[in-house]
Amino acid sequence: MKQPLLLVVLSFCVFSQYTFSQELATAPEKYTAHNKGKFFVLWGGNRESFSKSDINFSGPGYNFTLQDVEAHDKPKGWHVDYVNPTKMTIPQTNLRVGYFISDHYSISLGVDHMKYVMSQNQVANINGYVDMDESQPGSAFNGIYNNVPITLTEDFLTFEHTDGLNYVNVEFARVDDISKYLGITNTDKFQVNITEGIGGGILYPKTNAKVLGMDRHDDFHISGYGVAAKAGINLTFFKYFFIQGEFKSGYIDMHDIRTTHSGADRASQHFTFFQRIIAVGGIFRI
Numbered sequence: 001m002k003q004p005l006l007l008v009v010l011s012f013c014v015f016s017q018y019t020f021s022q023e024l025a026t027a028p029e030k031y032t033a034h035n036k037g038k039f040f041v042l043w044g045g046n047r048e049s050f051s052k053s054d055i056n057f058s059g060p061g062y063n064f065t066l067q068d069v070e071a072h073d074k075p076k077g078w079h080v081d082y083v084n085p086t087k088m089t090i091p092q093t094n095l096r097v098g099y100f101i102s103d104h105y106s107i108s109l110g111v112d113h114m115k116y117v118m119s120q121n122q123v124a125n126i127n128g129y130v131d132m133d134e135s136q137p138g139s140a141f142n143g144i145y146n147n148v149p150i151t152l153t154e155d156f157l158t159f160e161h162t163d164g165l166n167y168v169n170v171e172f173a174r175v176d177d178i179s180k181y182l183g184i185t186n187t188d189k190f191q192v193n194i195t196e197g198i199g200g201g202i203l204y205p206k207t208n209a210k211v212l213g214m215d216r217h218d219d220f221h222i223s224g225y226g227v228a229a230k231a232g233i234n235l236t237f238f239k240y241f242f243i244q245g246e247f248k249s250g251y252i253d254m255h256d257i258r259t260t261h262s263g264a265d266r267a268s269q270h271f272t273f274f275q276r277i278i279a280v281g282g283i284f285r286i
Contacts, residue, residue: 031239032187035100035175037285040108042244044094044279048073048114051272055118055159056128057211059265062138064128064145066152071271074115074162092164094277096171106173112248112275114165116205120158126150130212138212155213159259159267161205163218167226167252168204173197175234193234195244200227203252209259209267217260224254224270232277240282248275 052068076091092115098108125147132139141156150156175195179187202225208218228250236242250273257267 030186030188032177032191032236035103035106035283038100038283039098039286040100040106040242040281040283041097042094042242042279042281044244044277044281045076046092046094046112046114046275046277047075048092048116048276049274050116053269053271055267055269057157057259057265057267059211059260059262061132061136062128062130062212064126064130066150066157067125067127067147069124069152069269070119070122071116071160072119074117074160094279096279096281098171098173100175104174104176106175108171108173110169110171110199112167112169114161114167114273114275115163116161116165118152118157118159121151121153123149123151132212136213138214141212154210157212158208158210158216160208162208163206165252166204166206166220167201167228167250169199169201169226169228171197171199171230173230187236188239189237191236193236194232195234195246196229196231198227198229200225202226203254205254205257207257207259207267209257211259211265211267214260214265217258219258221256221258223257224252226250226252228273236283240284242281242283244277244279244281246275246277246279248277249273 050071052070054065054067055069056065093113096108096110098106100106126145127147129144130141132142173195175193177193179192182192184190203223205223206220210216228248230246230248232244232246234242234244253270255268259265259267
């Protein structure tokens with residue numbers, strides 16, 4: 001009796017193991033298990049910080065450099081303009097469209113719409129000269145300057161990239177799913193990813209400037225280049241939708257900034273920036 005009973009038990013165990021293995025083999029693969037071939041798009045807002053920078057202004061009758069100029073961003077706050085199609089360019093925003101070339105790596109094209117505002121009425125040291133015609137308002141500042149403190153009043157200078165400091169860039173990024181380390185088993189319902197990347201591109205600002213009392217100029221112009229690195233966290237819900245937070249830091253060199261309606265007037269500067277970004281988006285296969 002013992003041997004037939006043992007055979008029955010062993011047969012049951014073998015059959016159960018086979019059935020369980022078959023179920024695992026035939027279980028549908030989760031949508032979130034692989035990223036290769038997926039597209040994604042994200043839209044969000046940002047806050048920025050900028051390092052101090054030396055800014056050179058030159059044109060007929062003047063060439064001077066302001067040292068360690070401070071600047072700040074121009075936040076809109078939590079506002080409906082972020083989703084209003086007619087006013088989406090007013091806030092500080094981030095738009096990105098990308099494609100996963102493998103499960104972990106993506107390449108994307110984006111626009112970081114930042115806003116850079118020189119802090120008015122600050123005191124900065126000036127080096128260079130102003131030698132304007134007496135009929136021009138800027139002649140009030142005629143002189144040779146050698147490390148002289150000057151207050152940046154509106155009649156001397158207003159300077160901002162507020163429509164905006166547009167960083168048009170390509171990014172190469174890596175994404176890693178860390179859900180299992182957090183005890184999350186069904187990533188098709190909720191998934192946690194970390195991401196990091198590097199990128200570079202051009203600066204296409206609309207610079208709003210008024211130099212030495214000359215007429216205000218405000219037009220788009222390719223002014224230089226930028227490079228940046230980022231790190232962030234991505235929370236994906238129900239396979240297709242996500243919220244992503246990022247820290248991004250980079251370097252901007254704008255060596256050809258338009259400042260007046262005359263092509264002879266130019267400015268140049270370089271500085272670092274730090275962005276804090278919150279965005280929403282979707283990930284899908286076509």
